[in-house]
Amino acid sequence: xxxxxxxxxxxxxxxxxxxxxxxxxxxxxxxxxxxxxxxxxxxxxxxxxxxxxxxxxxxxxxxxxxxxxxxxxxxxxxxxxxxxxxxxxxxxxxxxxxxxxxxxxxxxxxxxxxxxxxxxxxxxxxxxxxxxxxxxxxxxxxxxxxxxxxxxxxxxxxxxxxxxxxxxxxxxxxxxxxxxxxxxxxxxxxxxxxxxxxxxxxxxxxxxxxxxxxxxxxxxxxxxxxxxxxxxxxxxxxxxxxxxxxxxxxxxxxxxxxxxxxxxxxxxxxxxxxxxxxxxxxxxxxxxxxxxxxxxxxxxxxxxxxxxxxxxxxxxxxxxxxxxxxxxxx
Numbered sequence: 001x002x003x004x005x006x007x008x009x010x011x012x013x014x015x016x017x018x019x020x021x022x023x024x025x026x027x028x029x030x031x032x033x034x035x036x037x038x039x040x041x042x043x044x045x046x047x048x049x050x051x052x053x054x055x056x057x058x059x060x061x062x063x064x065x066x067x068x069x070x071x072x073x074x075x076x077x078x079x080x081x082x083x084x085x086x087x088x089x090x091x092x093x094x095x096x097x098x099x100x101x102x103x104x105x106x107x108x109x110x111x112x113x114x115x116x117x118x119x120x121x122x123x124x125x126x127x128x129x130x131x132x133x134x135x136x137x138x139x140x141x142x143x144x145x146x147x148x149x150x151x152x153x154x155x156x157x158x159x160x161x162x163x164x165x166x167x168x169x170x171x172x173x174x175x176x177x178x179x180x181x182x183x184x185x186x187x188x189x190x191x192x193x194x195x196x197x198x199x200x201x202x203x204x205x206x207x208x209x210x211x212x213x214x215x216x217x218x219x220x221x222x223x224x225x226x227x228x229x230x231x232x233x234x235x236x237x238x239x240x241x242x243x244x245x246x247x248x249x250x251x252x253x254x255x256x257x258x259x260x261x262x263x264x265x266x267x268x269x270x271x272x273x274x275x276x277x278x279x280x281x282x283x284x285x286x287x288x289x290x291x292x293x294x295x296x297x298x299x300x301x302x303x304x305x306x307x308x309x310x311x312x313x314x315x316x317x318x319x320x321x322x323x324x325x326x327x328x329x330x
Contacts, residue, residue, distance in 0.1 A: 020094035026073035031057025041110020051316030070243025105129035136287035192308035275307030
């Protein structure tokens with residue numbers, strides 16, 4: 001594979017498949033060396049790491065970016081319960097073993113940051129480093145998600161977006177009606193390219209749909225090409241939005257099953273990278289502010305100026321610099 005090929009061309013990467021934890025998992029791999037496992041968020045796929053995969057490989061790492069179950073070319077179980085913390089972390093553990101590896105640095109973005117955090121909690125023997133991207137991960141909450149959502153709605157008069165995602169068939173229908181428009185609008189609205197007055201509120205008002213909270217731009221920002229958007233759309237058309245939304249529908253269930261994680265503080269070296277205009281900062285701030293306590297070996301917190309929810313795509317050169325510096329410190 002030539003490194004002169006466009007980074008936006010998905011066919012310029014090495015695509016592989018493996019059976020892990022009872023499902024067929026798709027992943028992209030490049031390079032040799034210590035394993036760096038890249039966990040995407042929502043609404044993304046492995047492809048959000050396209051700017052990092054080659055950089056990591058060139059720096060002497062084995063970069064592996066899977067499509068999580070329900071996303072892209074990986075299998076999508078129909079049972080909602082198949083998307084809880086234990087199943088998803090189980091996929092990653094099986095993937096690591098299938099790669100013939102026994103240790104990895106795990107990098108997680110958005111809901112992938114929570115998955116990465118859970119992975120190091122549940123299998124600390126497998127991970128030598130943790131990078132949280134645009135999502136503070138964080139320990140198990142002191143109150144249940146349902147109580148938290150109710151408190152947020154009482155305070156703002158609007159329904160938190162994760163609460164809106166809970167009832168099967170509602171947000172699914174809104175987003176699946178026009179997948180191109182949904183992804184075009186979502187990727188733009190959560191980014192640093194949108195004006196402050198149109199920034200995503202991370203909530204839904206009475207009578208609104210999730211699409212009513214998003215802005216469909218007249219033209220794409222420079223960091224998101226037509227080729228990149230078209231690939232995202234094609235991959236989401238495989239399964240639609242229901243499987244990705246099922247992750248959010250397991251938040252309460254996963255919370256109930258993980259009482260044993262209370263007060264756990266992962267001691268591995270860790271790092272945070274985010275954006276200063278990320279709309280998720282509005283609800284991630286409490287976890288962000290106490291990361292030094294939650295992760296006693298936190299090596300740093302970097303907040304990129306003018307960057308929204310997707311640091312790895314919006315400012316890949318700056319992001320890669322910080323990521324490589326952290327990896328070198330290990």
